[in-house]
Amino acid sequence: MIKLQDYARVIRSKNSGPFELTFDILFANLEDYEYFVSSKVLTKESFAKLYQIDVNDIIAFEQIKAARGIKITIPRPWPQGSVGESDMHGSQQYANLLALEIPEN
Numbered sequence: 001m002i003k004l005q006d007y008a009r010v011i012r013s014k015n016s017g018p019f020e021l022t023f024d025i026l027f028a029n030l031e032d033y034e035y036f037v038s039s040k041v042l043t044k045e046s047f048a049k050l051y052q053i054d055v056n057d058i059i060a061f062e063q064i065k066a067a068r069g070i071k072i073t074i075p076r077p078w079p080q081g082s083v084g085e086s087d088m089h090g091s092q093q094y095a096n097l098l099a100l101e102i103p104e105n
Helices: 030-039 044-050 093-097
Strands: 010-015 020-026 060-064 069-075
Touching (some): 010 093, 020 093, 030 069
Antiparallel strands (some): 020 069, 060 069
């Protein structure tokens, strides 16, 4: 098994406005992208479980072959800058994705 952090070129999260977070996973080449998608390690259901949200709360789960990437958008747990919000830019929310294990091809 190989961890996503060692397989993907970019794993990041960021604000998608004050009420949403977007996650991007980008791969160095088409072969890596296609292998990851075909492994079905990351699905709407597994992402929802990983982030402890309802699968119906996922706003977008897009696999974009031309960009060799995956984009996922979810509601922020708290609006940006509100009381209790701990990541103003949403840039630390990707950490749960790093340890996803992918079968080696």
